[in-house]
Amino acid sequence: MKLAVILLLGLAALAVAGSLYVRLAPLPMADPGDRAPRFPQFEGDPGGFGTTLRTEDPDAAARLDAVIRATPRTRLLEGSLAEGHLRYVTRSLIWGFPDITDVLLRPGEIHIHGHLVYGRSDLGVNRRRIEGWLAAVGL
Template sequence: MSIWVVLLLAVAAVAYVRLSPSDQGKWHNAAPFQSVEEKHGKGFYIWRQAAEDDGTATLAALDQIIRAEPRTKLLAGSLADKQLTYVSRSKVVGFPDYTTIGIYQTPEGQSYLEVYGRLRFGRSDLGVNAKRIKGWLGQLQV
């Protein structure tokens, strides 16, 4: 009998992870606006680089690369807003990771392209966000 309870709890946990809705307000406006070029933690990865011109062409190219990624969809934002947030789900369980890309300007007028990936569930993404983002940037050749 206890094996059925464990199995039911496991199925419920997977269903919760896969079916839980994404709060746009929480995940879309979460860009860190860091002064670092690259930072990696247990559950996040940040990449930032000075953008050529105003950065909109690079942002649009990165958007196209991300939209072509399997199990990844736009959650919020637009190119006109210069900030977009995507949700990418793992293949088996469907764990969601959120990635926000955007163009940000310093008070001095320098534009930066920033990519910020983070997990929703757990304490460590096991480097998945860094690997995914570096793959996208490799296609972008920045």
């Protein structure tokens, strides 16, 4: 009985430590020498999703930024519309696992890529999130 209690307390301590690590560990930031991210190939990225949109709508990026910022558990990490690069973090509800989303603005194009920080597969979460944002903006 005593061993079972010790094991349960040990497992609980590991769960708390893991949760604290996920929530408090530093997040990846863009290279300070080059604020524009190097977007990986979007195909075959099991831990994320990315797409490039072509639009001549001058307000599309600002509307997208507003929709992203209104998403629960999402905040801007760095960048601005004026800089042409924004990096956001969205955390999962229970454990607080972070997903990073980069938005790169170029004349007539919006590149958006979301990816997980921990693990190998996001189970399509980034794709659904990004497609939801784009649908909300009408892109």
